[in-house]
Amino acid sequence: MGRRDVVAIGASAGGVQALQHLAAALPADFPAAVLVVLHIGMHRSALPRLLASVGPLPARHAVHGEPMHAGCIYVAPPDRHLLVSQGSLRLSRGPKENHSRPAIDPLLRSAAVDCRARVIGVVLTGYLDDGSAGxxxxxxxxxxxxxxxPEDAYAPQMPSSALATTAVDHVEPLSRLPALLDRLVREDQPLPDVKVPDIVKIENDMTLLEGRAVENRMPLIGKPSSLTCPECHGTLWQVEDGSRLRYRCHTGHAYSELSLRESQRESTEAALWAAVRALQEEAMMAKEMARSLQALGRSTEALAEESRARDAMARAESLGERLLRMVGADAPNG
Structure with missing residues (x-):
């Protein structure tokens, strides 16, 4: 007999309010450690203070190497993956997954490998699909x-993706989740003794290596694709685990289909804005040359430079207008 004593939770857009609701409703004697990843990137985070202020459980940013204790909420700090290794918490500045650090997949995957059947994984509101593979x-x-x-979530995409990818045990509105989690962690029952699948173990090992020496592991989990990593521009490998397509590069950056598309969109947008700036600078340089040529009495050449300036500025304005329309039409991410 045993109990599930690790609750690993991932959230993104709308997640602060959702996590506050959970923290407010969990009892003071909650008999499990609660590990939380919220997509915050490098921004300063007041999430532990916010969670501790609404409920009875203490909450704090996780500290590298500390053991987990029941009845405590551990939050991933900015720009660090929160992982579980050998029964302790580990913070990593390894490669981003799903264009995020901290990311949800590394937490869920590492908790699964280290704690196996003792883990309850929870995916809350958010855009895109971080958390599905985890x-x-x-x-x-x-x-x-x-x-x-998903119908209860501020951003239904993350929950919907998890449901499409995994045979989920429980789907509940936020209002019912605290009572459900409290019941699940108090149940004494035979916990299944399941061997960790090789692909899960290999991907977790790659995350723990923080991007070092993963080349020899790539052929074990997939095959090379024709795509390149938006972060480091290395070759992406297509991960083959029987679910929706995922990708990894030699450095360790990892993407779902949706996060890769979003990263490619951002890279394309950045390149196009760079083109706008280049055209604007070309126009300014042509104007400067026109003034210099005019001062030297070389009117014909000055007119040619003025024409070049007008052409470059017109192209910059046209491309900029198209970019603004494209950005306005894109769905939010988070």
Whole structure:
């Protein structure tokens, strides 16, 4: 007999309010450690203070190497993946996953490998699909998968993706999740003894290596694709685990289909804005040359430079207008 004593939670857009609701409703004697990843990037985070202020459980940013204790909420700090290794918490500045650090997949995957059936993985509100692969790893290692009802979520994309990818055990609105989690962590029951799938273990090892020496592991999890990594521009390998397509590069950057598309969109947008700036600078340089030539009495050449300036500025304005329309039409991410 055993109990599930690790609850690993991932959230993104709308996640602060959702996590506050959970923290406010969990009881003071909650008999499990709560690990939280919210997409915050490098921004300063007051999330531990916000969670501690609304409920009875202490909350703080996780510290590298500290053990997990029941009844405590551990939050991933800015720009660090929160991982579980050998029963302790680990912070990593390894490669981003799904264009995020901290990311949800590394937390869920590492908890699944280290704690196996003792883990309850939870995916809350958010855009794109971080958490889907991690929740699948939790299930593959014998843990339970819990997802916020997409119809109840501020941003339904992350919960919907998790449901499409994994045979989830529980789907509930946010209002019912605290009571559900409290019941699940108090149940004494035979926990399945499941062998960690090789692909889950290999990907977790790659994350723990923080981007070092992963080349020899890539052929074990997939095959080379024709795509390149938006972060480091290395070759992306297509991960083959029977679910939706995912990608990794030799450095360790990892992407779902949706996060790769979003990263490519951002890279394309940045390149196009760079082109706008280059055209604007070309126009300014042509104007300067026209003034210099005019001062030297070389009117014909000055007119040619003025024409070049007008042409470059017109192209810059046209491209800029198209970019603004493209950005306005894109869905939010987070």
């Amino acid at each position: 929740l699948a790893a939790v299930k593959a290692c014998g843990g339970l998968a819990v997802v916020q009802d």
